[in-house]
Amino acid sequence: MRRDKSYYEGHSMEQVTFPIRVFKQLGVDTVVLTNAAGGLNSEYSVGDITLLNDHLFLAGLAGVHPLRGPNDEEFGVRFPPLSDAYDLELRRHVHRAWKEITTPQTSRKLHEGVYAFVGGPTYETRAESRMLRMMGADVVGMSTVPEIVVARHCGLRVLAMSLVTNNAVLAPVPRGDEQLLQDKAAGELSALLEEGKAGHEEVLEAGREAAVVMQISMGQKLTKITEIGGANSGERVW
Known part of the structure; x- marks a missing residue:
């Protein structure tokens, strides 16, 4: 049994966040982060992009936190605030740039919302998805x-964005004592549970389909942000 601090794909949280500290030492001022995420909001569709403006870090609240332990004053203060984590000026410029590079016929939408962090590697249960949605x-x-x-x-x-690669299942699990289910075959019961279930291949496929579009749109957005002053003079973006 492994008893190390493995966290994300076999890496510790310290390893996962180490590149950010390297960026700081290199003089980088701004980071742009992207990820694949499950949609909890019913208005979000697969392929949409969500501009993050806040997050729920349940693991961090429970003590699994990248800043836990002795603080290095070279990087920052002991108790940093996060109420301003997602830069408002950069988000404003992304919305402006998005309007310039999209048309009314564009199938992908740009939303702005809250990202919930979970440890994985399992996808969320229906009850967990409903809980996270109710939490905002x-x-x-x-x-x-x-x-x-x-x-x-x-x-x-x-600046952080999520590509919605699957829709989380929020509907409650069918009850075993439901009258309408009593005469159904085992295969039919399994099919009911399969409806909407997230699969890793589904997520990868959605990511592949959106990759080129995401790269082009992100490149155009970042160019627009730079052109219209989204970054301060002399600022380095990674």
Whole structure:
């Protein structure tokens, strides 16, 4: 049995966030982070992009936190605030740039919402998805927030986006004593549970389909942000 601090795809939280500290030492001022996420908000569709403006870090509230332990004053203060984690100026410029590079016929929509961080690697249960939605989350995923926490600790500006690659199942699990189910065959019962279930291949396929569009649109948005002053003079974006 493994008893190390493995966290994300076999890496510890310290390893996951280490590149952010390297960026700080290299003089980077702004980081742009992207991820794949499950949609909790019923108005979100697969392929939509969510501009993050806040997050739920349940693991962090429970003590699994990238800043836990002795603080290094070289990077930031002991108790950094996160109420301003997602840079408002950068978000404003993204919305402006998005309007310029899209048309009314564009199938992908740009939303703005709250990201819920979960440890994984399992996808969320129906009850967990409903809980996160009731707590105010619009999308859910297994990455990004630790890096954002460390970036803000280091004083870096943060712009973060989620690509909705699947819709989370919020409907309650069918009850075994439902009268309408009593005469159904085992295969039919299994099919009921399969409806809407997230699969890793589904997520990968959605990501592949959106990859080129995401790269082009992100490139155009970042170009627009730079052109119209989204970054301060002399600022370095990673």
